[in-house]
Amino acid sequence: MLPMPSTNQDLRCPGFCDCRFPSSIDVANHKGNIPDMVTCRCGEDSGNGLQWQWYKDDESDAHIVGRNIIFHPTYSQGTAIARGEQPLQHDKVHFWEMRVITALAGTDVMFGIGTDSVNLEQFKFHFVSALGTNAQSWGYSYNGKIQHCGDQLPYGQKFSQGCLVGIFLDRTRGHLEFYLNRRSLGVAYTNIPTDPHVKIYPMVCSTAAKSVIRLINSTSQPATLQLRAFQSLVKHPEKLEELRQMPGLKSIMQSYWFLAPPVRYSRSSTDYELDLGDEAVLSSSKLRLGRKQKYRESDDVNIDEEDLYANAHKIPLRRNDSGDEEYAASIHEFCDEYFHYLL
Structure with a gap:
């Protein structure tokens, strides 16, 4: 078993790109619309489309301006929670x-999901890590921890300004997975309700005054065999690259872009580039470290260490009830058969 390098826990994930972001002093002194202070040159703010946006609540201290959530625009006296405008379909x-x-900065800023039982005003006058305080929500903190039922667990790197936080929710399986700068951190929870009567919403919470989060992508796709095939292929980037060269599959690839998203790291943080793949999947979970060790030692897996996607998809999607990985193997068989049929 590989020990976790202590330095990785202390590193803060660098920003995704080199776009200009305002300093804390600039934000504190700014009297206008804070999102207007951002000059985006990388094109990521245009996104890949929005199928939902944030829910506007005039009584909340989380102000919605277009795609942006501006938490505590004057000063903070507690925790504000924002949610999506519509529930995420169960199928x-x-x-x-x-x-x-x-x-x-501050007590916490969290990204995640919650049911319609979450009281958005519950911690209005309390500084807490709101998402995951009970069984009705699941959260991922900027401190690198995940939380559910009040239990906090180490999960990934700390992150802050300029980073991209992605959330992948599979309601058909009840899986919740987080991404940081377009790298999967692995499945965080497998206990998300699949009951169609349970309404689940995207959520963000913050205790930090004048903190701003911008939604740049939101998509929902049916859980088809086609999607499962691509979900399996992302763990084999060399095969995925072959498919990208086939004109007839380009539209399909674009539909599932989030399973293998483009990666662009800041040129000013080149010192991190060789380690980002490993850092993204590092976790205190012995299970994840065991899987990572297994894939490195396996003679059957040919991974190009220079490939940007190589380390991000080494974690199997799920295990069967007996605890082994035969289920993943059967998925590969279905995928091979499906793509043979396509081609």
């Missing part, structure tokens, strides 16, 4: 991505 997989516009 689909959902992916949405958010850009962190301002520097994050």
Whole structure:
């Protein structure tokens, strides 16, 4: 078993790109619309389309301006929670991505999901890690921890301004997975309700005054065999690249872009580039470290260490009830048969 390098826990994930973001002093002194202070040159703010946006609540201290959530625009006296405008359907997989516009600080800023039982005003006058305090929500903190039922667990790197936080929710399987700068951090929870009567919403919470989160992508797709095939292929980037060269599959690839999203890291953080693949999947979970060790030692897996996607998809999607990985193997067989049929 590989020990976790202590330095990785202390590193803060660098921003996704080199776009200009306002300093904390600029934000504190700014009297206008804070999102207007961001000058985006990388094109990511245009996104890949929005199938839902944030729910506007005039009584909340989370102000919605277009795709942006401006938490505590004057000063903070507690925790504000914002949610999506519509529940996420039970028979689909959902992916949405958010850009962190301002520097994050304070008690907590969290990204995740919650049911319609979550009281958005519950912690209005309390500074808490709101998402995951009970069984009705699941959260991922900017401190790198995940939380559910009040239990916090180490999960990934700390992150702040300029980073992209993605959330992949598979309601058909009850799986919740987080992405950081378009790298999968692995499945965080497998206990998300699949009951169609349970309404689940995207959520973000913050205790930080004048903190801004921008929604840049939101998509929902039926859980078809086609999607499962691509979900399996992303763990084999060399095969995925072959499919990208086939004109007849380009539209399909675009529909499932979030399963293998484009990666663009900041040129000013080149020191991190060689380690990002490993850092993204590092976790204190012995299970994840065991899987990572297994894939490195396997003679059957040919991974190009220079490939940007190589390390991000080494974790199997799920295990069967007996705890082994035969289920993943059967998925590969279905995928091979499906793509043979397509081609």
